[in-house]
Amino acid sequence: MMDKQDKDSLINIYFERINPLLSIVDEADRNEATRKSKSVMYAMCLVASRDAAAQPYLRFTESPELLSARSFASRTYKWLRWALSIGWEEDKVSLIRTLALMSLYSEGSDGAEDASMNLAQAIQHGQTIGLHLGRSSGYGGSQTRLFWSLWCLSNFNAALNGRPRLIFDLDIGLKLEEAYDLCGPAMKVLLTITQLLSRVINLYQPTAALDVLGIEEDFESFEAILSRCNAWNIDTNIMTSLEIYYHGIAIISHRARSTSQPSTPTPSSLRQELSALHITTILHHVSPQSFVPLPLVSYSISLAMSSFYSQLRRARSPIKRAASREHLENCVQALEQLAEWSQPAKNMARMGRKALRQTAQVAAISTSPELRRAPRNGSGVGDNIAQWRPVYTPNYESNQLAGAQRNSIPTPQTQPDGGLSGFDIAYDDLMDMDAVFGDFLNMNLPDFGLPLQ
Template sequence: MELTFVHQYSGDTPKPTTTTSDNNQTGAASITPQQQSPPQPAGGKHFISDLIPASTLLNRAREDERGRLLPNDDIGIWIDKLEYDELVKRRDNATGGEERSNLSKATTRLNATRSTHNHGSSCDQRPHSAVLGPLIDVYFTKIHPILPLVDEAEFRAQQAEGEVPEPLIHALCLVAAKDTKAWIHLKIQASPSTLPPREFCSRLHASVVGALRAPCQYDKVTLVRILALASMHSEGPDGAEESSMLLSQAMHHAQTMAIHLGQSNGQSHDNLAMKRLFWSLWVLDRSNSVMNGRPVIMSDADIAIEPFAPGESGFPAFEAWLRITELMNKIIAFYRPHYPTDVTGWEDQYVGLEEILDEVHGWDLPPSVHMTIHLYYLTVAVLSHRSRGIKQIPRGTNSSIRQRLCASEIIRLMESEHAGCGLHALPFIPYAVSLTLSVAYQHLRQSQFLHQQEDACQEFRKCTKILQSLRRTCSSADTMAALARKVQDEIKRAPSLASFRVTREAQRRADDKAREREVDMPCAPALSGERSGLLEALPTASAGGTNGASGARDALDEQQPAGASTEAAQPVEQPAATLGLFDGMDDVFGTYMDPNYPVNLDDLSFLDDLQPFDYAGYDGAANWTGDV
């Protein structure tokens, strides 16, 4: 019922007047709504119902017993405009608003249509509708407890209403598809059977990135989540660069919303979801810095939001992951360009994983989560020693011993029978094995005892086999696996491992050259991408006839017992091409262990014969059965 404010009339009630409509050819009278009111009684008075607000005002316009007008302030309230806006916002959030909900649904459908049209992917190239549910379940079971980028309750409610943007669903499936539990569901609408994980992920990644480029409108939080999830995928030589760019965009939009300042949205549930989102982005930022050799996007000095207290996030695995990433955040400082070069890494007491699990009350987590957290902890511990290049033989410091022990532990963990189906498919796993491969290569080159070289060679071979198996899902394992095969081929051709050793005499000569140049810094590639040659200490063929094999022969002679013949033990001189190959190998493996330098896979021109991944070498349990 429409109510209007009624005035008290004086005098006679006006009579209705008739007007003739311009379009009414019959001359019929049209009466306005005011003219349809019932006739008022004579005497200038009429009745005003209590249902009309004016009756309250008129009733208060009287004097009390002392002749004072009664106040009218208690009829309404005075509020500030900002307070009024906040009340309206709370009302809208509480009611939801049918009109706003319908508009959101229409916008979601329109964005999905535009996305499909603009990025050129036809409907039959998207994931089959029957596999979306299982893939989403895999994501919330395996990935979400460790990195809660998405609020599950909100997502499930919006999914039931059909309000979740398609790119967000595809981004979740993209991350989940790398897990072994998801492999039976990797099917698109155009394919009668499941696809290999990398092919499925490549198509899905193209769909998500194409949707982001389309002229669609997503709210900022949804956009941040899509970008962050898409950044967890890397494929091809430019994969690391694309991943870093997507994460940078996610951090940019998060900063625009001032999530890093901990600003409140008015509801505690929303605040907790935004806090989880920010610290998940922070973890991805630090991981991206290490794995892709990039500076951190957000400085700690710019962060005002408080860390989680134990149990606050609701995810003990996530809090354990955060504590380990805090260690990595401190370790990154060791690799900054202007950090003192005489610092070898974390030489103080190093926190144990058991202490971290005690702090976050994480002992009741599933074994697969414990295994994944343990692998992440070991990877960070390997980085706690700052390698100074292949030509610098490490001393027996706390950090170097920790690095060697943790690298060996990574191999044992990855070789365990539960690793294949137990580890949660996060992007750091191929990096962890590649880092361990670099440690094994470094020990192969630097160890001064033959039995240590043999141990390093065995670990190198194991890492090669693990990387070969990871190629099923991770493009980043391709190059390192091919590089490892190159090294193994040279090892097989060499008569002795001693021919690959950097001797102490070679190190002494390198130190002398460094003092002559007044340079005291780890040997690393130039910022321009040009290789500086980490093996200047290992002589190559020259006019004087000195070559790397002769230096290795001298080192081998030192190991022979007195009076023993060294003729059979002397290694065959290797060609200059082989030594040049190892110069490049040293550069790659040396810089891979330094998060300050991005590994440019385009520099690996000697890997131009890299073969595509062959799925025929895998059995049903995703185990490699071929020869490595």
């Protein structure tokens, strides 16, 4: 149980910060929803607890001590799972709302699986009452907004958790254009960006053409989206969170290749680099604590971090390497702040820290004449630390071949600039980082998104 003042404060945060984007619970239905459904009320508190402003209210009546955001969310989520397991919630719409909000929570090794299952159940119940066809009665525009919130979550889930989409456009009896008349400006922007995400996901489907490397045209700018949705006056922090989400989608609008394989620049690859830079620019001016506490924010920052790691591994220019390291560091610091409420952000921050340490070690090795000349067939330093590999190995993207390369001994060659590219040092742990960050940018892989878990 929660004190009424704490509960009301968290619900206020929910409607100020979350509901303008995902109108899962209409503010007009607020009093009725909280009075009618205890599970919806606690699900709203679960999502709101991740916001920095929620910290003074994270406690239960049995203990006056304040809890951390993750501890409070964990206890609330466990109660919600128990309540639903005993059939506490009988109203279908309230059940859909509860499950949809629970799908935004992901902690532990089974976090992605649980989030996907919660969303799948919410969508299943929505289809049962004809939510996707507009057949439900008695709720007016609130159910239309609820359906399109589920549609957004279906696309989020495909990207964040590496699952197939649960709602297909051909199965929808509603028109997205008509939903714009029923949504506020922030949700209009979210819907528009999610349309871009849906196009991007098409690039990574099993049947997608392998020679198509990205979306090379008709990728609307964020400013154009704001103008079209008449959204220039929305809350600044909500706008900034939407901008980070937009640039995260822009990063994966170019399909990833090997972290060290050079390629001819294309509009999508240039967009990828520019969007990663936009994210670090935002992080330089805005505290991560002010972002909307939704997983799409930490996900987008993680994508930027992966992009900078890739740039660092490919860079030949010392300035480009230094800049990539600096941007990578900025992303790691932001994720470390978000780690206070997000286990996925904490995991990616740790991965980023490890990458920074290991790239520094490899760079030191590559510029050390003593280590570069170390013998390979004895117990010398080079035998335990590094081995040479040519970076332009055919089909380097294959994980199997990458594993085989660890056991091979290519002929040493000179490195003209002492960097991390050209003829690189295949530091074993760094190759693990290559796999993690390369895979994280590649939705072709079935475990895409799992580095976040």
